[in-house]
Amino acid sequence: MRQTGWPGLRARLFHLLFLLRRPMTLGVRGLVHDRASNSVFLIRHTYVPGWQLPGGGVEVGETLLEALARELAEEGNITIAAAPVLKSVHFNRRSSRRDHVGFYLIESFKQTAPKAPDHEIAEAGFFPLDRLPEATTPATLRRIAEIFAKAEISPYW
Template sequence: MRSFLNLQSLMNVVRRVRHGMTLGVRVMAHDTDGRLLLVRHTYVAGWHFPGGGVDIGETAEAAARRELQEEANVDVAGDLALAGLFFNPRVGGRDHVALFRAGQILAGPRPERNLEIVAADFFAYDALPEDVSPATRRRLDEWRNGLPPAGTW
């Protein structure tokens, strides 16, 4: 019986490695004037919601709070609400993105350019940069128009 349990445990690990998923987070956050926070990365074109990968042993909410702080020097003073979980087929065929909406935020000075972030800034909805990423624009359209979220990022 004991060897069967060890074999079963090994099979579970193999299955997770072969069929596991990756999880990222993004955060839709607004300042007190209602402007939207977006970041521009060094490694991908366009403006995006702040976010990144969930580390081992980290909750998605903790990752969202960490990424906001690291990328934009923004802390969430209020709640984070899960706005949707999306399949991201462009990243290995097994990636998912959890989108959160931030309540009240505390914004510090804009961070200096670094190896990951070129810029982080707040934008009015009628003055968004032209090169907002397609996924970011889809989520904004869904939110602003009261549409149900699509299943893919």
């Protein structure tokens, strides 16, 4: 039930003050795994080095799953075909002191066409787990090890 009058206004003002004083950012990343070829989808951005998992920030009014679906479509022409599995949530202290990332495993998907390079994505593609690109980022390698090598899940991205 929504509060009205001074108590409701007061609660909204305190919430706004909290957001201004303690903003938190939230992102998503997806590990798209093609079981048939035992490969994973990675991207290389035009503005940061290394190969990494697709993903990005959760926009205002968007759920994590909506953000994941949007990012996979934008960065890989990939559509989620069945519910992805939230595997872990990580503190991304390299990005900021208030950034967190939801990490999903996607094993049911469709790719309409290979992702062509654009202003954001320099390269993208599926890579066999035993032949990942040399410049795969440490965070990406940790997430892959957590899923496929049953490595301990780190609280940090």
